[in-house]
Amino acid sequence: MTIIDGTAASTGSPASATTEVLRYTAFSADPAGGNPAGVVLDASGLDDAEMLRIAAEVGYSETAFLTAPPEDAAEPDRSFTLRFFSPLAEVSFCGHATVATSVALAELRGPGDFVFTTRAGTVPVSVVEHDGALRATLTSVEPHTEEAAPEDVAEALAALDWPAADLDPAFPPRIAYAGARHLVLGAATRKRLAELDYDFDRLAALMQKMGVTTVPLVWRESESVFHVRNPFPVGGVVEDPATGAAAAALGAYLRDRGLVGDDATLALHQGDDLGRPGRLEVTLRPGDSRVRVSGTAARIA
CATH class of the missing domain: 3.10.310.10 (Diaminopimelate Epimerase; Chain A, domain 1)
Structure with a gap:
């Protein structure tokens, strides 16, 4: 070797x-x-x-x-x-x-x-x-989105301890795929996102049943700026600080729902609430269904 x-x-x-x-x-x-x-x-x-x-x-x-x-x-x-x-x-x-x-x-x-x-x-x-x-x-590979069963969404909210009123109605819950499956949920406020504290085992069990990798929790700051958190209990991790696969899936979700255009560059802020701020750039191009995700990387000593 x-x-x-x-x-x-x-x-x-x-x-x-x-x-x-x-x-x-x-x-x-x-x-x-x-x-x-x-x-x-x-x-x-x-x-x-x-x-x-x-x-x-x-x-x-x-x-x-x-x-x-x-x-x-x-x-x-x-x-x-x-x-x-x-x-x-x-x-x-x-x-x-x-x-x-x-x-x-x-x-x-x-x-x-x-x-x-x-x-x-x-x-x-x-x-x-x-x-x-x-x-x-x-x-990304070819992305797609699909409906999430209402009972699964209800169980996810129970595990997160989120009342249904804390969801943003502009972001209907969906499963989005761009290499891995993710359950996308929209938060109505930034405060709701910042106060994440969930039942690790309960959410992990649901995610295993659904076959999803993370649960992107999204709050929209502006037309092209989003804040995201990603619980990842099925991987043995409470939360992913910055998630490229979920970012690609989110880009597909936003486009499919008509929440952004076919020609868009989006800024995703993730990790701020963990003290590990990161920035992901998501690019959508007309005539190309695939999603591009960009970012830097640094060596950890």
Whole structure:
């Protein structure tokens, strides 16, 4: 296995004992902000159990594991297979760990385009240098939205301890997908969002039943500015500070509901209430149903 400079995460097995785990925060240029992710740039010697153990030991909401690309990859030196593990389970797609991985690769190989094969599908990422910082833009897989069962919404509100009156009627509850499924709920006020305190086990049980990864809680500040919080109990994490996969799903949701136009650039503020502020940029383009999510990343010492 090629050893990349980083902090070792030893789980006691011979392969994982020498595995180097880089630590980055995504959607912030400040290591104290954004959402931390583990990044393993060579996971070729790891099996599923070892990847899960490493993710649990790292303790971040997700750790990304990079291996060789499919045999038919057009550019093998810029193409990879990418998998994501939370401390409790594998996740089909993780946006912030994709951004972190892309910036880590760009620091080694230079800015440019990368292509990742994930469990959710093919995710291209472009990394550019801007004002001395590397900025990654991922393009989601094909997104869609669907109805959420009223009984599931009622149970989610009960787990959150939110009265139905605290929902924003302009944001009807829906399940949105852009690589992973998310239950989107709109908060009527910023105060409601700031006072998040939920029943961890109850919400986790509902999310497992529904097959959703996070519950994006959204408050709209202006036409293009949103504040978001993302409970993630199914991953063993109370809350994700900045969530790229959910941001892509939210972009699809907002467009499908007619809440934003087909040509829009949205600013998502997340992590402020956790003391880890991050900023995600979501871009929608006319004639292209896919959603783009952009942000910076910084190495955590």
